[in-house]
Amino acid sequence: MAHNSTPTGRALDADVIVVGAGPTGLMLAAELRLGGARVILTEKLAEPTGQSRGLGFTARAMEVFDQRGLLPRFGDLETSPMGHFGGVQFDYTVLEGAHFGARGIPQSQTEAVLEGWATELGVDIRRGWEFTELAEGFEDGDSVEITVRAPDGAQRLRASYLVGCDGGHSLVRKAAGIEFAGYPATRAMYLADVVGCGLRPRFLGEIQPNGMVMAAPLGEGVDRIIVCPHGTPAEDRDRTLTFAEVADAWKHITGEDISHGSAEWVSSFTDATRQATEYRRGRVLLAGDAAHIHLPAGGQGLSVGVQDAANLGWKLAAVVRGDAPEGLLDTYHGERHPVGERLLANTRVQGAVFLGGEEAAPLREMFTDLIEFDDVKRYLAGRVSGLDIRYEVGGGDHPLLGQRIGHRRLVGAARETSTTELLHPGRSVLLDLVDDPDLRLAAADFRDRVTVVTASPKPADGADPLAGTAGVLVRPDGHVVWAAPDATGLADALRRWVGPPAADNGEADTAC
Incomplete structure (x- = not known):
């Protein structure tokens, strides 16, 4: 349950304040509400710009939207198997399940879809509210307080946490004193x-x-x-x-x-290429362009920001609900900072290849030759699409650990569903693939936060990563944190990623 006040009795206006109503801020605010947190989203602009800016999103961002049931809101989506790296074209489908992403979707449409979803979930969106100041005590206090310039004058807001999603010139990042290391603009x-x-x-x-x-x-x-x-x-x-x-x-x-x-x-x-040295300092966190800026190449900026939000949202919601220890938030930096580093590296390389002028001609020629090799295509497609992201989650050596679970149809006793559909509510999911009562017993005290599903996966073409697997624990962001041929290690994984067990509340959830 969300907290209404700090231990010192000071009233909270929200559990989390998000600053910046771009795609990252809107996605994060909605994810937080989906997890039960009370959210205020402030935006200095009185109205959306309506500018198209980004024109689509990557394959991984599409998966993130799909796992929340949002893709139909975008209408008919066009994806292209052909993409590029530094302007050198190649076929992304050499990597299984990859493509160059959804094309022709203006950023204004993406923002409208996400704002509609956030509003439906109950996010308190306050436009024309500009962040101006961060009070001291956010590093070791029990709350964070900010000042905003609102239409009717200065206002103070207090919450358990503050997240800056306010772009490359982030005032939240500057107020928190977080270094933005990297390389200045040259052109x-x-x-x-x-x-x-x-x-x-x-x-x-x-x-x-x-x-x-x-x-x-x-x-x-x-x-x-x-x-x-x-x-x-x-x-x-x-x-x-x-x-x-x-x-x-x-x-x-x-x-x-x-x-x-x-x-x-x-x-x-x-x-300009820069990255925040810390994605979290005390009760202040950063996401999207506030955490990393780079040359726009391959439509990665918006997509990586959305993935930041998907990674942070469920964790922060679990902490403010009191279901998970605050240390869970440290995994946000641990998992997403390396992704940001790789993003900055690949966009710098693309800039050198594409914008280097006549002196870069030999480099372009070499890239053109190298991209003829399938291994090179798979490597570059994975980097740009985000499909090669694998977090260090511990728990063994199963090939699915740390990866995002792919879309699979599942057949249960009552109906057919899919891994994607099961993630729509933003809860962790335990897949019992062999009707094992030991798996369901291990998860019994977590059923208030975990959806338990007994079902068999439909046969897959080629090698099946679920073969020989009794169960799979999937986080709300779609990443697998436990998979094994029996129940060994499941209880530890549940405690680490879901929190301590709750009292027995009745029969376990069964989705199909």
């Missing part, structure tokens, strides 16, 4: 949605002596363009960028004049 680049320019598509980019450009039709006469001129220094991003500047840069690189067109919006970005 400025532009993106815009333009109308009436008559552009030919350049889906994978076109390298010219003066820079690189991309162009992709978005429909209804709108084209997304990205313009990366050589020798353009990083600028003050707070200044207003004009379409005329973007058009000049486009002409400088391509020789084409697009100044007769117009832009629905324009923006700039850089190749």
Whole structure:
């Protein structure tokens, strides 16, 4: 049950305050509510920008949305087997279950879907509320207090935890004193949605002596363009960028004049690469761009932020409910910081390959040759898609441990279900695959937090990782933390990942 006050009796406005209503903040707020936490989500903008920005998400982000039943809300999704690394195209399906992700989904649509879900779950979204100050005591106190600039003046809010999802210039991160280590920007680049320019598509980019450009039709006469001129220094991003500047840069690189067109919006970005040294300091945590920024390559930024939220949400909810010890939160940094490091590494490599100019031509040629090898394709596809993520969860050497469980149909006595459907409520799931009463007995005192399912998996093509496995314990984020041929070790895994057992509450849940 959520706490209503601190041990000192000071009233809490929420269990968790999330700052920033981008995709990461919205996803996190919804995950927290799904786990039973009371959430206030503050956002400095009075209304969503409506800008498309990101245009899709990776295969792993699709799985994360699917395990909460959200994919139908996006409408018909188009995925592509063909992707790229640093502009060098290859087939991602060489890695089983991989693809280049959902294409053509503007970020504004993703935010609208997530905000609708969060609102349905009861998240208290406060737009026009800008974070300004963090009170002392967040590192070792029993709560965290912030000040926000609200429409009717300064307001103070108190919660058990604060999460900054407020972007690369995160005020929460700065207020918490968390270092943002890495490499500063060396160049400025532009993106815009333009109308009436008559552009030919350049889906994978076109390298010219003066820079690189991309162009992709978005429909209804709108084209997304990205313009990366050589020798353009990083600028003050707070200044207003004009379409005329973007058009000049486009002409400088391509020789084409697009100044007769117009832009629905324009923006700039850089190749700055930084990562928070700590994803958690006391009662303050970071996720998404507040924790890591990088060159946008392969649509990874939004997708990794959503995965940060999926990893943190259930853990933080379990802690504020009192079901799990606070130490569970340390696994958030332990699991997601390495993922962020790999993200920054692969985007820096892609920048060197794609934006390095004429001197990078030999590197591009070598990459083109290397990508002919299937092992290289599998390695790069796993890196960009996120499908190769495997957390260190202990508990043995089963091939599924630490990995996210794939979509499998399951047949029970009453009905058919799937691993994906079972994760919709955001609870841990114990799959009893051999009708073993010892498994169900081991989980009996955890049934208030664990859905126990006795069912058999439908046959799979090729090698089946569930073969010879009696049971599988899956966390709410879909990652496997126990799998074995019998009940050995299950009780320890439940205590570690679910918390201490509760009193007997009746019959165990059976989903099918």
